[in-house]
Amino acid sequence: MRKKVLSLLLGISVVASLAGCGSSTGGSADATEAAKPATEEVVDEASEDAPVEVTEEAEPTSIGSSVEGELSITIWDENQRPGLQEIVDDWSKESGVSAKIQVVGWNDYWTLLEAGASGGELPDVFWMHSNQAQKYMENDMLLDLTDKIASSDKIKLDDYYEGITNLYNLNGKQYAVPKDIDTIALWYNKTIFDECGVSYPDDTWTWDDFAEAAKKLTNDDHWGYAIAPGNNQDSFYNMIYSMGGNVISDDKKTSGYDDPNTIKAMEFVTDLVKGGYCPDLNTISETSADALFEAGKVAMVTQGSWMLAAFRDNEYTHDNCDVAVLPYTSTPDDRVSIYNGLGWAASANTKNADAAWSLIEYFGTKEAQIKQAQLGVTMAAFKGCSDDWVNSVDCFNLEGHMKMLDAKLIFRPYSKYTTVWEDMQTEEFKAAWTGEKDTAEVCKDIAAKMNETLAEE
Numbered sequence: 001m002r003k004k005v006l007s008l009l010l011g012i013s014v015v016a017s018l019a020g021c022g023s024s025t026g027g028s029a030d031a032t033e034a035a036k037p038a039t040e041e042v043v044d045e046a047s048e049d050a051p052v053e054v055t056e057e058a059e060p061t062s063i064g065s066s067v068e069g070e071l072s073i074t075i076w077d078e079n080q081r082p083g084l085q086e087i088v089d090d091w092s093k094e095s096g097v098s099a100k101i102q103v104v105g106w107n108d109y110w111t112l113l114e115a116g117a118s119g120g121e122l123p124d125v126f127w128m129h130s131n132q133a134q135k136y137m138e139n140d141m142l143l144d145l146t147d148k149i150a151s152s153d154k155i156k157l158d159d160y161y162e163g164i165t166n167l168y169n170l171n172g173k174q175y176a177v178p179k180d181i182d183t184i185a186l187w188y189n190k191t192i193f194d195e196c197g198v199s200y201p202d203d204t205w206t207w208d209d210f211a212e213a214a215k216k217l218t219n220d221d222h223w224g225y226a227i228a229p230g231n232n233q234d235s236f237y238n239m240i241y242s243m244g245g246n247v248i249s250d251d252k253k254t255s256g257y258d259d260p261n262t263i264k265a266m267e268f269v270t271d272l273v274k275g276g277y278c279p280d281l282n283t284i285s286e287t288s289a290d291a292l293f294e295a296g297k298v299a300m301v302t303q304g305s306w307m308l309a310a311f312r313d314n315e316y317t318h319d320n321c322d323v324a325v326l327p328y329t330s331t332p333d334d335r336v337s338i339y340n341g342l343g344w345a346a347s348a349n350t351k352n353a354d355a356a357w358s359l360i361e362y363f364g365t366k367e368a369q370i371k372q373a374q375l376g377v378t379m380a381a382f383k384g385c386s387d388d389w390v391n392s393v394d395c396f397n398l399e400g401h402m403k404m405l406d407a408k409l410i411f412r413p414y415s416k417y418t419t420v421w422e423d424m425q426t427e428e429f430k431a432a433w434t435g436e437k438d439t440a441e442v443c444k445d446i447a448a449k450m451n452e453t454l455a456e457e
Contacts, residue, residue, distance in 0.1 A: 060104045063112035064123035068351040071099035071359065072123040076109040079309035083375035090371070091362040097355045099125075110419075117141045122347035124356040128176045130167055130340055130414040131422070137168070138416075142175040143346040148357050149174055155364050160381045163411040164341030176343025177364040178381035180372070182304045183337045183404035184238050184326060186210075187311065191320040192222055192299040201300075201324040203332070203403075207239060207268065210300075210327045214277040217299035224277045226289035226298040227269060229429035232422065233338045233412050235289075235302045240265040242329045242336040247413035248450075252457070255450035257425070257443045270432045270439045281433045293317065302326065305379050305389075305401045312376060312393050323400040325407070337404035340412040341381050416457040421450040 064074045073088065075081065085101050092098050102123070104112060110132060116122045117136070128136065136142050149155050157165050160178040168176035186201050193200055196217050201210070214224030227235045240247060245262030248255060256262050272278050279292065290307065292298045294314045311317040328335035344363050346356040362368055369382035376392035379401070386405070390398040415421070425446045431437040 060108050060112060062121075063104060063109070063116040063126075064102050065116070065121040066124045066347055066349065066351045071097055071125065071352050071355050073099055073101045073359070074104055074109075074123040074126045075101060076104055076106045076127065077306070078103045078105075079313070080306075080377050083309075083372065083377035086375065087363065087368050087371055088359070090368070091359055094362075095355065095358055097352075097358070099355075099359065120349055122349065124350045124352050125344060125346050125359055127179070128168060128343040128345040130412055131418045133168055133176070133343065134170065134414075134416045136345075137170040137173075137175045141348055143348050143350060143353065143356065144173050145175060145177065145346070145357065145360070146173045148361070149177070152361055154361055159366070159383060160364075161339075161341065161383065163339070163409075164343070164381055167341070167411075167414075168343040168345070176345040177360050179342040179344050179363065180306075180378040180381050181339055181341045181386070181405075182306050182379060183339055183401045183407075183409075184234055184302055184304050185337075185400040185404055186300060186324045186326050187293065187303050187307075187317075187321060188300045188324060189222075189293070189296060189298070189321050192217055192296070196299075200322070201327070203325055205324075205327040207242065207327045207329055211268070211272060211277075214272055214300065215275070218277045222296065223279055223292075223298045225272060225300045226279055226284065226292050227273070227302075228284040228289055229281075229433055230422075230426040231289060231302075232425075233340060234304050236266065236269050237338045237410075237413065238302065238326055238336050239268060241338065241408070241410050242326075242334050243268070244329070244334070248415060248454075252415040253454055255421075255447040255454065257450060258447035263440045263443045266429075266432065266443055267439045273433050274435055281430055293321070296320065305398075308376055308378070308389075308393070308396075308398070312395060318395050322396055323398060325400050325403045333408070335404075335407040336410055337407050338412050339409050415454060417453055421446075421453045424449055424453070 064072045066072060075084065081101050081103050088099050088101060113122070113126070122141070128142070149157065155177060157174065161181050164178040164181060168174060168178070188201055190200065196219070198213050198216050201213070217224035237247060240262050243261050243265040245259045245265050246256035247262070273280065279298070289298065289301050290303065290310070293301045294311070294317050296316055311321065326335060326337060344360045346353070346360060350356050364382070366382050366385065369380040369385045370388050372378060373380045373385050373389035374392055376389065379386040379389050386402065390402055428442050428446050428449070432439040432442040
C-alpha cells in the first residue's frame with residue numbers, strides 16, 4: 001500500500017526554496033532547506049534488519065554578524081551556495097575582499113534574523129523576501145541603497161523585472177537589488193507516466209486534464225500529485241488566478257478567499273486530496289511534496305524554478321523526471337505563473353558598508369546574473385539573461401519554466417503582514433484537506449480572518 005512505501009522517508013523534512021521564492025510550507029517559494037532529519041533509525045520495509053542511521057545537524061544559533069574587515073553573507077538555500085560562492089570568489093579577486101557564504105535554513109533564518117535585528121547584529125549582506133521586506137524597510141534595518149544605485153555605472157533598475165524592483169522600494173528609497181526571478185511549472189515523473197500509459201503533459205493540458213491524469217497515475221505505489229496546505233506560490237495560488245480568483249486585492253486591503261472563483265480553485269485542490277489522488281494530510285505533514293517526488297512516490301508536483309539545483313542533484317529526479325508548462329483553465333490566455341524574486345540587501349548597521357555595496361552591485365551586474373544562470377543557481381532577475389539557465393543542464397527541458405515567463409505573470413500576493421495571514425490560511429486549510437469542514441466554509445473563514453489582519457496594516 002502507499003503508506004508502506006514511505007518507510008524510507010520517515011524523518012525527512014524538506015522545505016522548498018524561495019529563490020524567490022518562498023517556502024513551500026509558508027509560501028512559494030518561494031526556499032529549499034537542505035534535509036535535516038533527526039537522529040533515528042530509518043528502516044526499509046523490504047529489509048527490516050538493515051537500519052540506516054541519520055545524523056542530526058547542529059541547529060544554527062546566529063544569523064551572523066558584521067565584523068570590520070570581514071564581509072559576512074547569509075542565505076537560506078544550500079543548493080544555491082556553491083554557485084553563489086563561485087560568484088563571490090570572482091568579486092573577491094577584483095575587490096581584494098574575501099567573503100564566505102553562511103547557510104541558515106528557511107525556518108531558522110527569519111527567527112534568527114529578527115533576533116539579530118533586535119540586538120543590532122546582522123550579517124553584512126543577506127537575502128530579502130516579499131514576506132518580510134516591508135517590515136525590515138519600515139524599521140530602518142536595511143541599508144538605503146538609493147544614492148549608491150543612482151551613482152553606479154553598473155546598476156540600472158530598469159534592467160530588472162519591475163515587480164521585483166518595486167518590492168524592495170519604500171517611499172522612493174531602494175533597499176535591495178533584485179537577485180532572481182522564478183516561475184512555476186509542472187514537474188513530472190516520466191517513468192511513472194510510462195508505466196501507467198499516460199501521455200506526458202504538454203501545452204494543451206487544462207486543469208481538468210491534469211486532474212484526470214492524477215487519477216490515472218495513482219495506485220498502491222504512488223500518488224498522481226502532491227500538495228500541502230502550505231504549498232501556495234508553487235501550487236494553489238497559480239490555480240486560483242488561472243480560474244479567475246484572487247488571494248488579495250490590488251490595494252492589499254481585502255482578501256479574495258470569499259471570491260467564488262477562488263473557492264472553485266480550492267475545491268478543485270481538496271477534491272484531489274479527498275479523492276485519494278494526493279497524499280493525505282498526515283503523510284504530507286511528515287514528508288514534503290518535494291521529498292516524495294524525489295523518492296518516486298508521486299507522479300507530479302507543481303514547483304518553482306528555484307528547485308532546479310535540488311532536482312538536478314537528486315539522482316532519482318535527474319534520471320526520471322522532466323518539466324512542462326502549467327495547465328490552463330479555459331484558454332491558454334489564463335495560464336498563470338505566480339512569480340517572485342529575492343533581493344540582495346545589506347544591514348543598516350554594517351561595519352563594511354563600502355564592501356557590502358560593492359558585492360551587492362556585483363551580484364546585480366549582467367555578468368554575474370548570466371553566470372548565476374549558467375551555473376543553474378536560479379533564473380536571472382536581469383531581463384534577457386535566463387536563456388543561459390535553460391542550457392545549464394542537459395537532464396531536463398527547462399523550456400517549461402521559460403514559457404511561463406510568457407504566460408500571465410502575477411506577482412506573489414503579499415502585504416505588510418504576509419506571514420500572519422499565510423500561516424493562518426495554512427492552518428485553516430487543514431480542515432478542508434481532512435474533510436472536517438466544507439472547503440467553501442473554510443475559504444470564507446480565511447477571508448474574514450485575513451480581512452481583520454489587513455485592517456490592522
